[in-house]
Amino acid sequence: MQSIQQLNARYGVGQKIHFYSDQNGLVTVHIENPHASAKIALQGAHVMEWQPHHSEEPVLWLSDQARFVRGRSIRGGVPVCWPWFGAHATDESLCPHGFARVAQWKIVDTVIDPDGATRIIMQLIETQQLGKQWPHHCEVTLTVIVGSALRMQLTTTNTGTAPFVLGEALHTYFHVSDIEVIKISGLDNTQYQDKVEGYAVKQQEGDIRFTEETDRVYINTESTCVIEDPGLRRRITVQKSGSKSTVVWNPWGQKAAEIGDLGSHSGWRHMVCVESANATDNVVTVAPGEVHTLEVEYSTEYYL
């Protein structure tokens, strides 16, 4: 594993790109540039915070009860779900949403772009143990571009000789003023699988509003979504490519209490997940030599 000293010597840039180890030994990179600041944990290549300087309130939601420990996914920010979404197709004992979100990633490069944005490129470290869960040859890279917008590219290259089937998601938690006042546009007239009702297939009419537990996989959806938050007078725009599913999730009170790390003071009320995914009907077959990229861009604007 790369030590903090090695990381700072090779990839650090003063206070602009700075690596440190938290009290639990999780290696984190802190990014500071003219547009934004961000924190990324190398466990899971997990963007925990991204804060554009023009945004007064947090854009990403991070639970105040998140556990920053080895082998456990951090509740909030952007967990990377890979190489399956939800439960494993045949073995329920395996980590839901795949192992990438709790595995170790390494830094392969850091770059300051001409416009001042910061680019952090990470690669999943293959281990024998992971090979048992995913017996395929591939290279997985996450590029995070920290600017006034946040961009992420999750790239999977099949380096083997046989095709494989991939499920994935950038499972982003967004901060909202109150789940009951926001609405999400961009999915009107599409179909979703309702996980709260055993994957019953339903039709979305109009914008999404929240009054109860919501856990939906919108299938065959590639369009941009907008989270409109009148409480903060803010719009968050979620643009994507290489993703045919959109997962929308809020657990509501009872489920949140069962989950346990979803925050004190009704933390769940202040979050919504809009996940750019390839899940259920939209899993992707990656042929030998093929490169598949799921890309997202998040931006915010305030209105009067």
Ligand SMILES: O=P(O)(O)OC[C@H]1O[C@H](O)[C@H](O)[C@@H](O)[C@@H]1O
């Ligand atoms: O608790 P986690 O494994 O992080 O999953 C959190 C949630 O992720 C997704 O949005 C799923 O659709 C939900 O069913 C799941 O509860």
